[in-house]
Amino acid sequence: MSLKKIHDHQPESFEFSKSNLELVNGILKKYPEGRKKSAVMPLLYMAQRQNENWIPLAAMKYIAKYLEIPYIKVYEVATFYTMYNLAPVGKYFVQVCTTSPCLIRGADKIVKICKEKISSEENTLSKNKLCSWLEVECLGACVNAPMMQINNDYYEDLDEKNTLEIINSLLQDRPIKPKSFRNRTSTAPEKDRPIINGGKNA
């Protein structure tokens, strides 16, 4: 993980869209009076969703004003959490889990494919500007390791062959549906494996 870089080209202004403003007001209602600064994280996420999956500085300033907190406080939060993107990402944003369980099961090979197919560096757009990738820490799907998250979906139980297929499909703007690539139902064992206790709870 390297320090998150602020993108060089920043849009001049940012404002929540009408529909998002309604959602924002709904979020603010969850917090007691005088504590609206606690809403900084959901608001940053809303801004990220509205602005093609990344947060411009203008959005941070806007949120700071909106919540009446110092700009630096928003900036601190945005730079602290890895899931806030501070530079443009592709339409398909690939996050490869490289924490121990995934790594043991071959996440390094997936990273290698990303480097070859998408871009040689993390957080850089592919040639056709559709895709970018990032190594991340545990995404909580260790049972289905190795895995990657593309936008909001988990692609699990990968190997080199189907990773290549997925990434090719992304680059052609025709993404394959997310699933376990060993045909498991969520975290259940594969079909030909014996089931402990005959499927009953222990």
Added chain:
Amino acid sequence: MPKIIINEKEIEFEKGMTVLQACELADVEIPRFCYHEKLSIAGNCRMCLVEMEKSSKPIASCAMPAAEGMNIKTNTEFVKKARKGIMEFLLANHPLDCPVCDQGGECDLQDQSLFYGFDKSRFSENKREVKDKYMGPLIKTQMTRCIHCTRCVRFAEEVAGVPEIGSVGRGENMEITTYLEQSMTSELSANVIDLCPVGALTSKPYAFEARPWELKKTESVDVMDAVGSNIRVDTYGWEVKRILPRLNNEINEEWISDKTRYACDGLLKQRLDAPYIKKNGKLIKSNWDEAVELVTKKIKSTNPEKIGAHIGDMTSIETIFALKTFLKNINCNNYDFREKNLYINPSDKENYIFNTSIQGIEESDLILLIGCNPRHEATIVNARIRKTFVKNKTPIFSVGNSGDLTYDYTLLGENINDLKNIFDEKSKISEKLKNSKKPLFIIGESALELKNAKYILDETKNFLIKNNFINDTWNALNILTQNASTVGAIDLGFYNTEDKNNFIFFDKLKNKDFKLLYLVGSDNLEVKKSDEFIIYQGSHGDKSAEIADVILPSPSYTEQDGLFENLEGRIQECRKASYPTNEAIEDWKIFNLINNSLNKSDLFNDFLSIRKLALKEIPNFSEIGLLPKKNKISNQESSVVISGEEIEIKLIDYYFSNSIARASKTMSDCRDVIHNNKKNGTNN
């Protein structure tokens, strides 16, 4: 009181204390970096780990509240190992550049690694490098040295009230930065240099100037404003290298303003090193004999009624007293200390001092500012008001728009009628005032320059007495004076007032009644020179030296002893830290010289006798360093309002307010930064 066991010794502590504070009570030293008495607790450096019985892990003593029956050990192998571990982590990324680091010799990290650290590092990887940040003309940064204690972040947010510094990124990539890479917009900014436990934030003007052990340290007080902040003057030979704050919880706590700290390089420039005499419109270097002779001749040949004397903003009590004695000797009665039409009512001491005291601000439950901008007029007082605002959520109101004061206040209006409404109990805060027990009324000099000055002062006092806000335990009447010499000069009676006319001196000055003007350190008085003969006695070649006919060089505040009375009426001693430049002579000796030449006798035998005599003249004087004794309270006669006058708060050129600051390069850098920011509009 609850009890705690520290190193097998039982100690009583006050409820609400942390383990670290309890350890201090027991005289046990706990190493720390992030903990600071005057800031909130962060608990992120982990240096203060101690062992607590029944806890398998060491605890951070700065963040752990002390509780009844805790058993704390600080001298076990367990604690030593924990400290060594933390130290090793802190040093893993800290460069070993102590020989070229300005913090060397007074570095917390250096000292503590000596006592609590490990002799070598097991970290063989590359150290990280962090880009330096720009933080303005006062703060030099070397961010690779930062250990992320976040003291500067907390200071900026809590004390200075400018949340502009933050820690961005996480883990190894964490960095401290100001978001726009510009200087902090605070008059207290340089205090982060003292707070920084390592050499990450050091003083830019003092960079590579001296090592702490080479400097002679003199405890003194500041004269840049009327607060009288306690300072330590560090000198190397003649030069004043730097000025640091001294802890005094009654006045400045641990902070001083940037002007106090950095105007000291003005002491090296523009100095008057020898007597000068104006010949053919040009000031020519001369000597004392010639200068004194000329002055004597002029004084002898001028009618005493045509002689006027004026003192400056940084003149000590002894000098004022000596000058007054000297003037009496030559039968001159025209003198004043004021630089502008400032209304004063010297009949009672409480009419011109900050009666609540600076520490008293913290007890108040309502603050009303009347025509003052404490941020620029008395930065340290403003910091105390902000502290109260943050801690007790004290409501603050203002009559007169004072701009950004680093805290929120409600503007009640900008007209004298808005103030009258308060006295008539028709204002929107009247209800709140009624319920208030300890309100605070602060009248600024801007208010006392108005036509309504007398009305404001008299009626405020009457209103406060009527509502029992001035009594034995509380005095809500406060005057915020701006100059270090003001209160002392009023106490010594160095002014010309009459019942009907407060400004006789100024009228005479305007009418060109003076044929001879004796200016002692007075650089802020507007004099339109025509045919009068001007004697300037002072330390800097500033505004008045330009128009002077004779210049008598005298030492600045770091070069002679003197007492100063701060805005609370507290008399403090400013001590001689270095010696006068070349031919400059102490002020009282100059009066002696002239008096000797006039009538062959010394005015004073020695300096201490002046001090003794002067202190006798001070009303309600108690002791040096203490608040004055309390007066019996008397009502003022009621005054009539001149309706409809606007209360305008006069801006002061903060970084250029006196002759020393005007000579200082650092101050002019600070001023440029502010003006440029205003020009391009990047200061948000």
